[in-house]
Amino acid sequence: MRILSGIQPSGVLHIGNYFGMMRQSIALQNEGETFYFIANYHALTSLRDPKALQENSRRVALDFLACGFDPNRGALFMQTDVPQVTELAWILSTVAPMGLLERAHSYKDKLARGLPATVGLFSYPILMSADILIYDSDLVPVGKDQKQHIEITRDLAVKINETYGQVFKLPEPRIQAATEVVPGIDGQKMSKSYGNNIDIFGDEKEIRKRVMSIVTDSTPVEAPKDPDKSTIVQLYSLFASKDEIADLRERFKKGGTGYGDFKKQLFEKLWEYFAPMRRRREELRRDQSYIDGVLAKGANQANAVADQVMTRVRKTIGLA
Numbered sequence: 001m002r003i004l005s006g007i008q009p010s011g012v013l014h015i016g017n018y019f020g021m022m023r024q025s026i027a028l029q030n031e032g033e034t035f036y037f038i039a040n041y042h043a044l045t046s047l048r049d050p051k052a053l054q055e056n057s058r059r060v061a062l063d064f065l066a067c068g069f070d071p072n073r074g075a076l077f078m079q080t081d082v083p084q085v086t087e088l089a090w091i092l093s094t095v096a097p098m099g100l101l102e103r104a105h106s107y108k109d110k111l112a113r114g115l116p117a118t119v120g121l122f123s124y125p126i127l128m129s130a131d132i133l134i135y136d137s138d139l140v141p142v143g144k145d146q147k148q149h150i151e152i153t154r155d156l157a158v159k160i161n162e163t164y165g166q167v168f169k170l171p172e173p174r175i176q177a178a179t180e181v182v183p184g185i186d187g188q189k190m191s192k193s194y195g196n197n198i199d200i201f202g203d204e205k206e207i208r209k210r211v212m213s214i215v216t217d218s219t220p221v222e223a224p225k226d227p228d229k230s231t232i233v234q235l236y237s238l239f240a241s242k243d244e245i246a247d248l249r250e251r252f253k254k255g256g257t258g259y260g261d262f263k264k265q266l267f268e269k270l271w272e273y274f275a276p277m278r279r280r281r282e283e284l285r286r287d288q289s290y291i292d293g294v295l296a297k298g299a300n301q302a303n304a305v306a307d308q309v310m311t312r313v314r315k316t317i318g319l320a
């Protein structure tokens, strides 16, 4: 089974990325061959600062390794190291119905947030489909917001298969139900672009400040609080054991503890959870050549598969 996913280097990785996508992607290394890449072509749709793009791309690679990706059991690479995906994206665009892309939530959301309506942003799902189909991927672990993009991928694969005969495998999404949407400090979906993120590897002072500014209601200290409506409880549940979660919920219901104390408890838990990964990250950061080696090896593995698939595609559609 081949498992593939990508993450945009459009900013610094946050705990929504970790629980929505990275953790399950890394765990899936036990179940099949993993291909994970840094989607720097995609990031161009929102980031036009060359230095930031370069730095973020390297940082995503470092963070992935620090969080436990094992490069001996899978490929980690830059999207741009497999430039054939842009050729496949063109081929797919020739069968992609306009209406299908016009219905994409992610495109509409991005316009609503003020991103300019470029052709690249509009055809973003086509490049993503190429990313997936070019590796004959079986499974794509992502957060819930990416589900529609996988459906579009399947639609495009079917279109090609119906037009030219069997060319592509149909990939399945894998969405972790328990953490499908990790809330940010304002209670909305955590996202780099909403400014409500808590970064995985931010510095201690900044993360503490972020946790302490989680939005709460004005229930007084002594009054009982509703654990089901609390972002603090939702976030704490990502890090804590069953018993610890039950204990926190009880203390919410009992009253007598203020939100500030609960936030401190959340901060401690979060900080401790990422401690081993922070240590690993410090070690890796000192060895840039190690990361270069991992990315080069990943690019070789990815190109080997992409070349095969593209030979098949070109032959089938009359471009060979």
Ligand code: ADP
Binding pocket: 007, 008, 010, 016, 017, 018, 019, 020, 021, 141, 142, 143, 144, 145, 146, 179, 180, 181, 182, 183, 184, 189, 190, 191, 192, 193
């Ligand atoms: P952002 O919204 O911060 O720009 P991306 O779109 O780069 O994040 O997302 C990268 C991966 O992380 C995707 O698989 C996405 O579904 C997942 N993800 C991002 N934010 C969250 C969240 N708040 N909860 C769950 N998964 C998320």
Ligand code: TRP
Binding pocket: 004, 005, 006, 007, 008, 039, 042, 127, 128, 131, 132, 140, 142, 146, 149
């Ligand atoms: N669109 C994804 C995101 O914003 C990133 C991505 C690009 C991706 N290509 C992909 C994810 C292929 C999975 C498979 O998170």
